[in-house]
Amino acid sequence: MNPDDAYSKSFAEIYDIITGHKCYDLEVAALTGYLRSRVGGGAVRLLDLGCGTGTHAIRLSREGFDVTGIDISGDMISVAKSKESDVRFHCVDARDLGEGDFRCVTSLFNVVNCLPTYDELLAFLRAARERMVDGGIIVVEAWNAVAVIAEPPTVVCREYSFEGGLIRREVTPECDFMNQSITLSYSISVDGEPARLVRHPITLFMPWEIAGAMAAAGFSDVVVRSALPSLQQAGSSDRMLAVTAVAAG
DSSP: OOOBOTTOHHHHHHHHHHTTTSOHHHHHHHHHHHHHHHHOSSOOEEEEETOTTSHHHHHHHHTTOEEEEEESOHHHHHHHHTSOOSOEEEEOOGGGOOOOOEEEEEEOTTGGGGOOSHHHHHHHHHHHHHTEEEEEEEEEEEEOHHHHHHSOOOOEEEEEEETTEEEEEEEEEEEEGGGTEEEEEEEEEETTOOOEEEEEEEEOOOHHHHHHHHHHTTEEEEEEEETTTTOSBOOTTOSEEEEEEEEOO
């Protein structure tokens, strides 16, 4: 079985179904509360980096933010654009985005773990900072390498019912902790058809690597928190993190 590219058209078309177990409403409510406490009300400009099919971005727009969502997957952006919303969606790398003056930047659901190296992480965060106003707030979610190495992931099987069918998804991790990486192999079957394989390599950045990259990219007041919807101070057992920071003047 030859693997499909991660976030290809066939994967994008079912992405919203196989991520339906996420508590998007709770996550956006917590994120909105945090951001509003820092930047106030009104149509604050927000950039969602790696927005995927736009689920977070659209909900944030409904909370009154003026949202731009970008992703390098044209197929994911096509799905996002097919939804009714006021969000401006673009298929573009953050480093090539012409817009700027964002007061908030989000990069959710572990987008940064798709970056292969620390240098790429740093470039990603610098691109975000260059498009933010001084004093702006960034929130970046990531895997917690400390917790994942201490308790490695196992095979996870889930089934998702949707109108007219059933999707079965099995995720098999291949861990290479010496190189701080995991390859997630998704075996996906729709309505009993032969399964197709999607391979998704991720990089396990240490919390201090992300915090250090934030500081090097021009951010201050870096705090490592547990992921949405918690946003509390992180512990070593939290498998997912949310790192927050302020765009330094």
